[in-house]
Amino acid sequence: MLFQLDNVTKTYGKITALKSLAVEVGPGAVGLLGPNGSGKTTLIRTLLGLINIDAGTGSVLDMDIHSQRLDIRQAVGFVPEDECLFPAVDGVDFVAYAGELGGMSRTDCLQRAHEVLDYVGLGEARYRRVETYSTGMKQRLKLASAIIHDPQLLILDEPTNGMDPDGRRDLLELSRDLAHNKGMSLLFSSHLLPDVEAVCDHVVVLGRGQLLAQGRIQDMKQVHHRFFEVRLKDDPERFVRHLRTLGCTAEPRDDLLLVQIPADQTQALLWQTAAATGGQIRFLRPQRSTLEEVFLKAVAEV
């Protein structure tokens, strides 16, 4: 089990950040979704033992969140949301210092700092003062300092905030590589659903401090058996007109057609229509809910 929380409540004055939250998450790449104020950051801080919860119990990597806070922080890597730096150091010293704070020896830290800086693509900038790094470089630097001790669990809090498209793509690729090729479990908190979808296999959706949905992303993206995405080789006008005479609806969406067939029909109807109108179907698949739809539906239910 990656982490498990049972009946966890956390309030800040009159604000309830987590409300009797119970959640169990296994190893893998897990996305943490939720609107602003849903309790994502509080959940992360609870897992890291950075805050005192009002009630509840839990564990991270089988370590108790009450009594083994320092052990948890030693075993876990964390990339905070805000722009934060150790001042007046170069890239290597920054990462090595992070490793030393985690309990690594100075020699190991220096050797490992060079490795992880190469890995995140900052090898050329390793001797530059970190204050001169761009936003994207700072994010990768934080990632490097979070993985210097090769943690079992890496927590990323809004890691792509404020990044340009190239930097964002690089960070997502790195995160995905860590999770899928390097065997590191990830808790990836983000507002950006495509980011979560690009990196994670599982998702946990929070709203108002409560668990709204949880599961494998593929399972949550429900298949709609009456809706199909279709692309034809040529102009689809005749195809569309014919479908409408058969009681179907067909709406263009990007370069596809979104076709709804009557309840008593199957997708064979589409092939028959194409044959009848002389069209060639080049792409056909049942429509799935997007993660965005799943998210919006879950949030709307609160």
Add this chain to the structure above:
Amino acid sequence: MPIFDQGYQHWDGQLSGHGWRWLTVTRQGVRAQMKNRLTRVVLLFALLPAIGLALTLIAWGLLEQQADFIRPLFAFLRLPRELMEGPKAFRQPIWSAAFHFFFSFEMFFSMILVMLVGPGLISQDLRFNAIPLYFSRPLRRFDYFLGKLGVIGFFLALVAIVPAVLAYLLGVLFSLDFSVFKDTWRLLAASIGYGLVIVLSAGTLMLALSSLSRNSRYVGLFWVGIWIISGTVGGVLSGMHEESAEHEARRAEFELARLAGQGARKKGFDQNEWMRIQEKANAARAEAARSNWRPLFSYTDNLHRMRAAFFDTHSSFVLLGKVGGRNNRELADQLVPQYPWYWSAGVLAGLFGISIWILTTRVKSLDRLK
């Protein structure tokens, strides 16, 4: 080539326990400060008083052995015959005075070093928002503060405690007499104790100031203000009070003498009367000094008062004042503050408490909403 193809190696080394984690913060801070050339230069200059202390103790040890080559030097310095002929009897007061002057000079360098090393310790972390980076690692707030205090402690120890201990050991070595331990072990303990008082007091005060601003220049200026301005205010107020007491006493004595002279139909005062009046005025000044709380305004005067208490310098100067059959307490009274040491201890303890409160208020844990 995608950047992650450059490779990622797993690491299975050992992680240390949490007990000495603060030392990592200290080491990093010391490494960073040692890169500053000015700090290194000040450290070098700060060794000069230490060399002076060591030379004094070594020379006295040699004099105790009546070494031929050292006697002309002391004779040249017009050392009283009593000291020249029986240096062992004055070992404790001479060593005590030597440590007193060493720490007196070293106070200046300590203040400069704290000004160079301290301002950026927390203010830069606040400016670059480094606190979440620290606290998201296995580090408690106490470890963070202790680590930062350790940076100041390292430099102050380097210019105060370490030279004092080394000089003490050198002095012992050159005296070739084990009774020196019996006579002077208190000075060794006092050096360490007083050094720790400076570290704790100046360290926490500087950290508190550093946590008040994100601009370390302002913090440095604030520190200079506390050091110079508080010293000036304390000195001026204290001087005015003692001058005023002396003046009042002199005026009263003149008045009494004038009335007595009128009764005796005498004009003017003779020399004995002048001397008596001056003695009365001096006594009034000394009495005023004993209850003068105005030096408490000065941060460094409080540290000086603690130093006098640790090294018992007043007794030593009184003893040295008696050399040659004189009974000259004035030197001791001028060199050593007279008010009770626990007043200064109270002020320093209060400043320590306020500093801790500021630190815990300004550097919060992450258990709060943004």
